[in-house]
Every structure is written in structure tokens, then in C-alpha cells.
Amino acid sequence: MLSIDNLHAGCEGKTILQGINLDVKPGEVHAIMGPNGSGKSTLSTVVAGHEDYEISQGTILFDGEDIADLTADERAHKGIFLSFQYPVEIPGVTVTNFIKTAINQNRKVKGLEDMPANEMLKKIREKAALLEIDSRFLSRSLNEGFSGGEKKRNEIFQMAMLEPKLAILDETDSGLDIDALRIVANGVNKLRGKDRAIVVITHYQRLLEHIVPDFVHVLHEGKIVKSGTKELALELEKKGYDWIKQGA
């Protein structure tokens, strides 16, 4: 589904990713771990299509298609979703209005009419329940004044609504207490499926106890320096990132 080959990319003239290779198949959950500044967030931002980032070398294929020239919204239409580490506040747009707009814009490019209001409402209710979000929350301005947990729940709620093929979850565990972490992880787990791939980007092993990955990759200085199964995450937790840094 996602096939990254020798990816070099960065922004403002600085190359941050120094040759990433990653292959993600439908149904798989990959975890990408790494110390601060290793390039984790850059990788997610580049795959999502931020226009400030430039690819200097290598390719990103999604379902076999090179997506380098697609804008972020076009990538979203193909089925790529990015859950932000720091979701942006949008005062004046309610959670409901925002997701309605997003859903209908995605339908529009597929030549579909707007989703009928009752269907939309039903879907919103169903997915909100999945993330234990109550209805009052839905009429608040998007992310404005939300707690860390509310922001991340809202990200996964949007993922549930948009039903992407590939979801990249960037530091979804940061700023979460134990209860929020459980709710968010539960939500993500319910969204796992044989046609959907998930890439979990995290600093800590903690999240991976709840969202158990099929593969774990360790990123260091813009390169994947180690890959393995979920045991690698535990080993990393025990030995710390210095273990990787020394090895590299």
C-alpha cells in the first residue's frame, strides 16, 4: 500500500530524512519509534504532503502510484490520513461542521452528492460513541480549548469518520493520561482491518501496549536503523535510545 524507497526529504534547504525505506501492506500496523529529532514527524508530514517539505531523492508510492506531486488534500482523497501531534485550533468551526465539510469534500471528488443529513447524523453518533465523545463536544469549535485527550480523541474520531486506507498517527499518545490513552487506543484498534494500514509514530513504548504493532522500526538521524517485531519496542524501552545511537 505504502512503499517508501530511499526517501531523502527536508525543508528550508535542510535534509532531514536521509534515505528511508518502508513498506506497509494493507492490514498491517507499523510502529516507528525514535528519539526526538530523529525525523519521525518529518516523515509523517512528508507523506501527508506538506508543501513546505521537499523530496530531494527517492519515491513515495501509494497503491503503486507516485504521490510526490499530489497536494495534501489529493492525498487525503486517495485515502491517506494524518493524525496530528498538535491538532490545530479552528475557532468558529464546530467539530460537526468541520467533519461534515471534510466528508462532503471527499465525496465531491468521487462524484458523489453530499451525504444525506440523516445518514451523516447517524454516522457521527456512531463514531462519536466509539471514542466516548458526547454530543455537546460536537458543537464546540474544533480543538479550541480542548484538553490533550479531547484533541486526540477528536483526531481518531475524524479518522473513524473518514475511513482512510492508511492512517498515520503522529505521537497520538503525547499529552494523554491513562484513561484517555485507553479510549484512543480502543478506538484505533476498532478501526484496524484487513484493508487498512496504520503507522503509529511514537517516542514511547507505552502506546504499543495498547495498539500492538506487527512491525517496529527505529528511526535515527533520518534513517531506519533497526526493524523488527513488537519485541523490538520492549528491548528499546529497556535499553533506551542510547543503545541505538551507539550502534549507529
Next chain:
Amino acid sequence: MDLKETLLSSYLAFDAQYGPQHKLQDQRAAAIEVFEQQGFPTKKEEDWKYTPLRNLIKTNYTVFPKEEVSLKLDEVKEYILQDVDTYKIVFVDGIYNAYLSETTHVGVDVCLLSAALTKPKYAATIKKYFNQIAAKDASLTALNTAFTKEGAYIHVPEGKLVEKPVQIIHFTTDKNPSLLLQPRNLIVVEKNAEIQIVERHQSLTTNESFTNVVTEIFNEQNAQLDYYKIQNDQTTASLIDSTYISQRKHSHAKVHTFSFGGKLTRNNLNFYHKDPEINSTMKGITLIEGSQFVDHHTLVHHAQPNSESHQDYKGIFAEKSTGVFNGKIIVEKKAQKTNAFQQNNNILMDDKASINTKPQLEIFADDVKCSHGCTIGQLDEDALFYMQTRGIPTKEARGLLTYAFANNVLQSVKIDSVKKRINKLIAEKLGVNIGFDV
């Protein structure tokens, strides 16, 4: 002949026709003298520093319409609120159009100023209120006073809650080339009375037109006024709107100004507090493009204690458009416990767009709460990217963010029909389909 001279000589003709037998002759004569001395404001005057009238007054305007024009409803339907039952006072090229109007004298007077000025039964009200709050020394207001002939007259008697909003609509057609219109409105809301008013000036031609309108509003004790100005005119139509509101104890006056188009639009919105415990609200959305120009000059004169004023103006300027916001708040020494709030936020969509924004606070009391803030910025790039990752294309994302930016001004709009219309206009201006519940 320049416009000033044209107007001065037109005044002689006007006075000869309407003057001698008229009660207002003295006031008119005094007013034309003020205009004669001051002429049109220039950029040398502080209040007009950023508002050039030079081009506006170059046109050779017609001061008196020569032709009475009839319009079919279908031609102007889109400019009249249809989905709500309203009273309507409609003028075409400055002349009252009975066919498009719906006036009343049942429970409330919604009629013509020309009638109120001439019929004896209105004489007492005219004497008490007419030209009592309008600035005597402001040249454009004086010019309007000198030519006072027609406009809307609304008198809401004590305790009357007028359920139907009143629409005051002025159309300009191409039958009278380059019209200069000077409507004069007088609105009196008596004790415990309540009314909603929507005002619109709409040119139906691409000829140059210039409207210099003056509105006097008297909000008596505990009166509630809700006033909406919809300004979405042709790029050849200019408007100078001077509105003067006098308020008495416990009254609340709210004015929303939606400025979405026109060549040059200047709003002088003035609130005068005559008693303690008064509430004044003024809100606005300006959304313009091309080389359009919109100027909001507000004044709240807090003269008595325990009163409040709230100002919230949002401006969105695309292409080469220009905005001005000048918010003057005077708090007299006596006006302790005043709470005055002023906010002006602007987004410049393009490099050549500009806004001059200035709070002007003159506070002589020591126990007051006054806050003001103005911001000028661009759309949040992070928010645009965030929205894109959800599949919302840049154009729609920009539209949505801009809409959201202006949105809270719409929250206080009480007439649903107005809210829907403004919402639709914003969506059209931004070129997006906002399928929002408002």
C-alpha cells in the same frame, strides 16, 4: 462646475421650491452654510485621513432625479428579504415607490419622512427629534440636512413591540444618470418599545452613483433597537452613511453592518448616551475585493455612569481592497463604571490589500473598564494544511477559515432571514459552498 458649486446652486433651486413655506427652512439654511464653509472633507482632516473623496466628487452627479422610474418586483426581488413578513419602504432613484412598499400607521408609523415633515399630526415629533442628534458641524451631514426631503420615518409608540421587521431599501437605476441621493431617516423608538430594521442601498446600474444618507435614531427609556445595514453594492456605487443614535436609560441599540461591496463605503456610526445604564452594540463584517474601499468610523460617547458598549468588527480584504477602522470611545468624567469593549480583527488575503485600524480612546473617568484590540494577519497556514489532510482543498479551506473568522459576528443576528442571506453572501464572495448550520 465642481460638485460643491453644483450643490450650492442646486440648493437655491431646492430652497425656492420647498423652502419658503417650510418649517425647516432655517435649519436648512444653517446647514448649507456649514457645507459651504467646509466643503467636502479632505485628507487633511484627521477623520478623513485615509478616506479619499477626491475621485468620488469628480463625477458630475444628477442632484434631482428627472424621471420617476417604475420597477417590476422580479427585477429587484433578490435585494428584498422575501422569506420573512416585513414592512417595506422602498425608494427608486430617491422617489418613494408605493408598489414595492408596505407601510403602515396601525400601531406603529412606518412611512415617509416627506409626509411626517408636512402633516400637522407629526409636527410635535418632528420638532422634538428632527436634526436634534445629527452633527451640525459635519459637512456631509449638514449637506444632507440642507437637502432634506425624503426618507424613512418610523415612530414606535410606547410599549409597542413591532413584530415585523422594517426594510428600508433604496434602488438606483440607469434612468437618471449618475445620481447623488441624500435620503434622510428619522426613527423614534419610544419607552419600552422594540423594533428591527434592515437598510440597504442597491444600485441596479453600472453608472456612478453616490448616496449621502443620514439616519437619526432615538432610543427612549428601555427601548430595544436592532438595526442591520446590508452593503453589497456595485463597484460604481459609493455610500457615505452617517447614523446618529441617541439612547436613554436601559435602552439597548444594536447595529450590524455588513459591507460586502461598493466603490467607496464610509460608515459614521455614532452613539450618544443621555442617561446611565445604557447598552450599545456595534458589529460588522467587511469582506471586499478588487479596489473596493470600506471605512468604519465608530463613536461611542459614554456620558453617564454604568453603561456598556461592545464593538466587534471583522475585516477580510482581498486583492487591492482597502479598509479603515477608527473606533472612538469617549468616557466622560461622570461616566464611572463604564465597560467599553472594542475589537477589530482583519485578514489580508493578498499582498496589495491594506487596512488602517486605530482605536481612539479618550477616557476621563478613573473607574472604568475599557479594552480594545486590533489584529491584522493572514490565514493560519497550519490550519490550512490541517484541513487539507482531511481532504478539504485549499480554496475551500481558505473559505472555511475566512468564514469561521467572521462567524461570531453572525451569532448575534436575530432575523433568521438576514442571517441566512449574509451567510450565503459570504459563501458566494469566498467562492465556496458552506453547508453549515448557522
